Amino acid sequence: MEQQFPKHPFRTHGGAPVPHHKNTWNAPTAVLPPPERVIIPMQQHIGAPCKPTVKKGDHVYLGQVIGDSEAFVCAPIHASVSGTVQQVTKVLLTGGQATEAVVIESDGQMEADPAIAPPAPVTNKKELAEAARKSGLVGLGGAGFPAHVKLNVPDGKSIDTLIINVAECEPYVTSDHREALENGKNVLEGVYKVKEILDVHRVIIAVEDNKPDVIERLTEIADDPEKDPKDEVRVLALKSRYPQGAEKVLVQACTGRKVPAGQLPADVGCLVMNIASVSFLASYMRTGMPLTLKRVTIDGSAIKEPKNVIVPVGTPIKDVIEFCGGYKAPPRKMLMGGPMMGIAITSDELPILKQNNAILAFDQQEAKLYETTACIRCGRCVAACPMELMPTKLEKAAEKKDAESLLALDVMTCMECGCCAFSCPAGRRLVQAIRMGKSIVRKAGKK
Amino acid sequence: MDKLIVSSSPHFNGKKTTQNIMLDVIIGLAPAMIASVIIFGIRAAVVIVTCIAACVASEYISRRVMKRPQTVGDLSCVVTGILLALNLPVTINPLMAVFGSVAAIVVVKQMFGGIGQNFVNPALTARIILMNSFPAPMTHWTDAFDYSAAADAVTTATPLSGMMYVNSPNSAPDYMQLLWGTHGGCLGETCALAIILGGLYLIARKVISPVIPVTYLATVAVFSAILGRDPLFDLLAGGLMLGAFFMATDYTTSPLYWKARIVFAVGCGVLTILIREFGSLPEGVSYSIVLMNIITPLIERYVKPRAFGKPKEKKGKGAA
Numbered sequence: 001m002e003q004q005f006p007k008h009p010f011r012t013h014g015g016a017p018v019p020h021h022k023n024t025w026n027a028p029t030a031v032l033p034p035p036e037r038v039i040i041p042m043q044q045h046i047g048a049p050c051k052p053t054v055k056k057g058d059h060v061y062l063g064q065v066i067g068d069s070e071a072f073v074c075a076p077i078h079a080s081v082s083g084t085v086q087q088v089t090k091v092l093l094t095g096g097q098a099t100e101a102v103v104i105e106s107d108g109q110m111e112a113d114p115a116i117a118p119p120a121p122v123t124n125k126k127e128l129a130e131a132a133r134k135s136g137l138v139g140l141g142g143a144g145f146p147a148h149v150k151l152n153v154p155d156g157k158s159i160d161t162l163i164i165n166v167a168e169c170e171p172y173v174t175s176d177h178r179e180a181l182e183n184g185k186n187v188l189e190g191v192y193k194v195k196e197i198l199d200v201h202r203v204i205i206a207v208e209d210n211k212p213d214v215i216e217r218l219t220e221i222a223d224d225p226e227k228d229p230k231d232e233v234r235v236l237a238l239k240s241r242y243p244q245g246a247e248k249v250l251v252q253a254c255t256g257r258k259v260p261a262g263q264l265p266a267d268v269g270c271l272v273m274n275i276a277s278v279s280f281l282a283s284y285m286r287t288g289m290p291l292t293l294k295r296v297t298i299d300g301s302a303i304k305e306p307k308n309v310i311v312p313v314g315t316p317i318k319d320v321i322e323f324c325g326g327y328k329a330p331p332r333k334m335l336m337g338g339p340m341m342g343i344a345i346t347s348d349e350l351p352i353l354k355q356n357n358a359i360l361a362f363d364q365q366e367a368k369l370y371e372t373t374a375c376i377r378c379g380r381c382v383a384a385c386p387m388e389l390m391p392t393k394l395e396k397a398a399e400k401k402d403a404e405s406l407l408a409l410d411v412m413t414c415m416e417c418g419c420c421a422f423s424c425p426a427g428r429r430l431v432q433a434i435r436m437g438k439s440i441v442r443k444a445g446k447k
Numbered sequence: 448m449d450k451l452i453v454s455s456s457p458h459f460n461g462k463k464t465t466q467n468i469m470l471d472v473i474i475g476l477a478p479a480m481i482a483s484v485i486i487f488g489i490r491a492a493v494v495i496v497t498c499i500a501a502c503v504a505s506e507y508i509s510r511r512v513m514k515r516p517q518t519v520g521d522l523s524c525v526v527t528g529i530l531l532a533l534n535l536p537v538t539i540n541p542l543m544a545v546f547g548s549v550a551a552i553v554v555v556k557q558m559f560g561g562i563g564q565n566f567v568n569p570a571l572t573a574r575i576i577l578m579n580s581f582p583a584p585m586t587h588w589t590d591a592f593d594y595s596a597a598a599d600a601v602t603t604a605t606p607l608s609g610m611m612y613v614n615s616p617n618s619a620p621d622y623m624q625l626l627w628g629t630h631g632g633c634l635g636e637t638c639a640l641a642i643i644l645g646g647l648y649l650i651a652r653k654v655i656s657p658v659i660p661v662t663y664l665a666t667v668a669v670f671s672a673i674l675g676r677d678p679l680f681d682l683l684a685g686g687l688m689l690g691a692f693f694m695a696t697d698y699t700t701s702p703l704y705w706k707a708r709i710v711f712a713v714g715c716g717v718l719t720i721l722i723r724e725f726g727s728l729p730e731g732v733s734y735s736i737v738l739m740n741i742i743t744p745l746i747e748r749y750v751k752p753r754a755f756g757k758p759k760e761k762k763g764k765g766a767a
Contacts, residue, residue, distance in 0.1 A: 013755070018459060171459065248755065261756040334451055339458040346451055367452050370460045373521065376563045378468070379703035383656075387755040390703060410754035418457030425463040426563075432455035 005202065005234050010256035012249050014384045015241040016419040018171050018340060020210055024297055025174040029182060029308040032323050034106050038080050038314030039351040040066065041091055041101040045138040046145045047073030052102050058085045061113035063290050066102050075146040076136050079104055080292035080312035082111040094336055094343040094350070101351075104314070118288045125153065128197045135284040136291040136354070141165055141176075141245065141274035142337055144355030147281070150273075153198070153266050160269040162200045163254050164191060164278055166207040166214060167238055167245030170338025173358040175295045176275045178308045180207075180214040183279050184221045190282030192227050198271065203233040204254045205275075210240040242340060243417040247272050249386050261413050276357075291354055298324045300360035302331040311352055317359050318348040333367035335360040340418040370427040381420035381430055387413045391420035391430040398437035403444035406437045414438070465562070469522035471654045475645035476529050476693065482628055482638035486591045487537040491634050495532040497541045501548030502528035509557040523562050527551050530570035533635025533689060534733070535577070538587045546580075547573040567740040568697050571690075571733045578733075588631035605632040606684045607729040625683035636686040636730075646692030655696040658705050659712045663691040666716025674724050687719065690732035700740035707743075707750040714739045714746075 043049040050067030054060055060079040067077035083106040091101040122128045133148035153159055164187070168176040180187065195203050205222065207215050219235045222228070238244045238253055248259045250272060257268040265272050280291060294313055299306035304325030311320050317334070321327065335342035336356055352359070381391035389410055397405035411434060420430040483491040506524035510517050518524075531547055551573035556565045578585045588605055606625060624630055628638025635642065649655045664682060671681040681687070686694075695701060695715050702708050715735045722731025753759070 016461070258756050260758065261754060263756070330449060332449065332452055333454075333458065335458060339456075341456050342458065343456065344451070344453040344458065346453055362458075369452065369454060373465055373518070374561060374563045376465055376468075376523075376698045377703060378698040379705075380463075382703045382752065383705070388752045389754055390752065392703065410757060413754045413756070416456070418459075421457050422459055422461050423463075424460075425465045425468055427460055427464070429455060431457060435455065 005204070006236060006254065006256070009206075009236060009238045009253040012244075012252050012386060013388050014386045014419055015243060015249075016384050016422045018169075018242040018422060020240070021171045021299070022174050022177070022210070023172070024299055024306050024308055025177045025211070027307050029178050029295055029310055030323070032309050032311040032315065032320060034081055034108050034110050035312060035315045035319045037083075037086065037103060037105050037316075038312055039091060039101050039103050039316060040077060040080065040314035041093060041099050041351065041353065042067045042077060043093065043097075043099040044077060044144060044313070044354040045075045046143065047071060047075075047149075049099055050074060050077050052088050052100055054085050054088070054102060056085055056087050059083070060085060060104060062110050063113040063116050063292055065290075066104075067100075073146055073149055075133065075138050075148070076290075077102075078136050078290040078292050079113075080314050081106040082109050083107040091350075092346075094345050112289065116288045116290075118286060119284070122193075122197060122285070125151070125197060128194070131284065132281065134290070135281070137277060137280060137284070138291075138354050139274055140276040140280065140294070140355060140357065142341070142355055142357055144353070147273075147277055150271065151194075151198075153271065157266045158269060159198055159200055159266060159271045160202060161255055161271070162191070162195055162198065162203045163250060163265075163270055163272045164203065164205040164275055165245055165247075165250055165272055166205060166211070166218070166275045167250060168211070169208060169240070169242045169245040170340055170342070170358070171242075172299045172360055173297045173338045175297045175308055175357045177211055177214055179276050179279055179295060180211075180218055184217050186282045187218070187275055187279040188221050188224070188227075188233070190278035190280075190285075191222075191233060193282060193285060194271075194273065194278060195233070200271070201230070201232050205233065205235045206238050206244075206250055206254055207235060208240040208244055209237040243386060243415075243419065246386065246415055246417055248415070261410070294352060294354060294356060296320070296352060296356055297358040298360075299358065300331075300335075300362045301366045302327050302329045302361040302363040304328040313354050314351045316349050316351055317345075320352065320359065321348060321361065327361065329363035331361040331367075332364050333362045335362075340422070341416065372428055373426045375424075375426055375428055378425060380423040380425065384419040384423040386417060386419060387415060389414055391434065392428075394437055395428060395430050395433040398433040398440060401440050403441050406441050411437045411441055465521045465523070468654055469526050471649060471652050472526050472693070473522065473529065475649040475652075475654070476526070476533070478641035478644045479533060479635050479638065479689070480529065482641035483533065483537075483634035486628055486637055487589070487634065491537050493541065494535055494537060494539060494544055494634060495529060497544045498532035498535070498548050499525055499528035501545040502531070502552050505549050505552035506557070509553050510561070513557070515561070518562055521562060524552055524556075527556070527569045530635075530689075530693060531573050534570060534574040534633050534686065536585065536587055536589075536633055538589055539584055543577060543581055543584060547577045550576050563699050565699055566743075567737050568694055568700050571694055571737050574733050575737065590631055591629040591637065605636070605729065606630055606680070607723070622679060622683060625680070633686065635689045636684075639683045639688045642688040642692055646688070649692065649696075655692070656705065656708070658708045659696045659701060660691040662709050662712035663687075663695055663716050666713045667719055670717055670720040674720060676720070676724065681720065681723065685723075685730045686732040690715070690719075690736055694732075695736050695739070697740075700743060702743055702747050702750070704747070704750065704752050706752075707746045710746050710750055711739050711743060714742070
């Protein structure tokens with residue numbers, strides 16, 4: 001059956017009017033010169049960690065596999081510079097978990113692995129998934145879910161809509177914005193490829209309407225009578241309301257379909273890919289160079305020259321910030337990702353990961369923690385929740401460690417977007433409480 | 448480099464705080480306060496100031512005595528004070544007003560844990576306590592624009608009590624008089640126009656959602672018409688406007704979810720008209736709101752949002 005294209009986005013619930021702070025959208029992306037050394041953790045995705053396949057003293061080429069695993073939900077890891085393995089060590093990641101990491105001393109040559117060659121043209125779904133796995137691609141929107149798992153749509157499920165996520169609803173972050181402007185043709189090349197292989201006849205490129213230039217540019221490129229004679233690839237302007245880019249919200253805004261609790265977009269015939277992911281896939285098909293570079297937005301009140309930078313994965317954050325002119329004020333809080341869902345980090349010596357799209361550094365003024373007062377039951381959190389939960393009740397149940405109530409309130413449906421806490425006039429740490437609630441439920445389930 | 452602050456996301460917080468919400472409510476109440484001073488003279492201002500001062504002092508002292516963080520700064524006690532004052536006749540003895548304020552803040556609010564914890568509206572409950580403690584002074588009305596102390600000797604009727612006791616079909620209510628509030632009554636139940644103005648301000652500032660006031664007023668109008676009363680009169684008379692915009696919308700004592708709020712507001716509307724029509728009291732707004740406050744947890748138990756993507760619960764599944 002032919003799918004209609006929506007003229008306007010479908011209604012979604014809640015959300016929050018977060019400030020945009022898109023300071024860096026207008027400047028071309030800079031390219032970081034090869035760093036002296038890179039620290040490449042073996043876990044840069046959701047799923048099983050990789051095992052290092054190199055040892056101390058080994059010479060590695062750019063793009064060479066340095067970590068892999070047999071596990072299905074996992075993506076291999078490649079060297080992002082050429083040079084010598086200085087050590088294989090343990091590093092602490094943002095979640096506090098220790099993971100193995102390969103530290104490579106760069107020889108400054110950026111010499112590519114001679115074995116790298118464009119992959120054989122993919123002709124079916126299986127080959128596409130296989131190529132995605134080899135490329136080391138993970139969801140570049142932030143979650144880091146291995147792309148091949150997503151692309152390997154189970155046989156029973158049919159996909160009728162491919163959604164390209166250019167919502168970029170997090171404040172500050174503009175890396176997808178720059179990708180669209182600088183690499184639009186590449187994006188569309190990737191779109192046509194995935195569309196052809198998965199036999200999808202409706203592709204919606206979803207962009208928040210605070211990026212009119214992106215909408216204009218992508219609409220122009222997507223209007224290609226040669227590659228898309230039936231006009232099956234179109235741009236849809238979304239309302240600029242956080243969190244439009246959250247997968248379930250995006251699927252609802254684009255198709256009006258609700259992904260059932262505990263299921264995936266594929267269960268309602270949708271596949272969502274981030275713009276950077278689909279663009280990378282196109283370059284990989286052309287060159288065979290795996291995922292070793294990432295565009296990140298460097299911004300925040302403590303950064304001297306905020307901008308987008310393309311950096312080798314594993315570059316210490318400090319090096320990238322120095323490239324951006326360093327700090328203009330002592331940083332008091334640093335985030336991997338945007339301010340709504342990003343993770344506060346403990347040190348600027350941590351490396352940039354594949355799925356990082358921004359590093360933000362805030363000065364004293366902006367890092368200040370807001371005061372928490374009593375809940376006044378105003379219901380703003382309930383109205384703001386895109387998942388139609390009752391955050392204040394979840395908080396109370398979590399405080400009581402009441403697993404039964406937490407489950408009755410569907411705690412697991414929460415995606416931790418932060419709209420509730422953002423909207424709370426009492427400054428309550430609702431997301432933190434809900435995370436605690438989730439772990440209470442998990443523990444109770446194990447007993 | 449200094450140690451970095453680590454905290455859970457989100458790292459941004461909206462601009463609204465409890466304090467600026469309460470400040471908005473105070474601004475929303477300003478037209479009603481000004482109207483009451485114009486209608487009843489300077490003594491109205493005395494009642495308002497007495498109530499605010501007594502509420503703030505009660506809040507401050509009770510937090511001190513309980514050794515809890517001071518919450519006077521959130522201004523919610525000021526709102527309670529104003530609301531209580533607007534529910535009193537201008538002739539009230541200031542000591543009675545102080546008594547009501549202490550009851551509202553200490554008994555109804557702080558004894559249950561302070562802001563966000565009281566299960567009934569403090570100002571309304573205080574009004575009910577005063578009504579039952581001092582029935583005569585609480586129903587002693589003077590005429591509008593009669594600022595003289597001599598007026599205290601005469602009790603005029605409020606439009607609602609007039610309708611109740613006189614009940615003559617000939618005395619058609621003067622809608623303009625009700626709208627402008629130039630009649631006897633509590634400070635805040637006179638000028639409907641000032642209250643609507645303040646209510647619209649709160650809606651425009653997104654301090655309250657229109658769900659409760661609109662549903663409440665619509666229910667009153669419909670139910671009044673069904674019982675053969677005069678809907679326009681019922682809407683404009685008594686404390687309905689104040690109740691619908693400022694009392695029933697009280698965050699703490701009304702439901703969190705908009706559908707539950709509809710149930711709540713319909714309940715308020717039905718009870719208001721039932722009391723006005725069949726009760727022995729001329730006015731039913733305070734009792735109806737307080738009654739619905741009490742059953743708010745019950746409404747919330749049955750009317751709640753369905754989580755995103757959760758299938759509709761099938762009936763008769765309970766066997767598992």
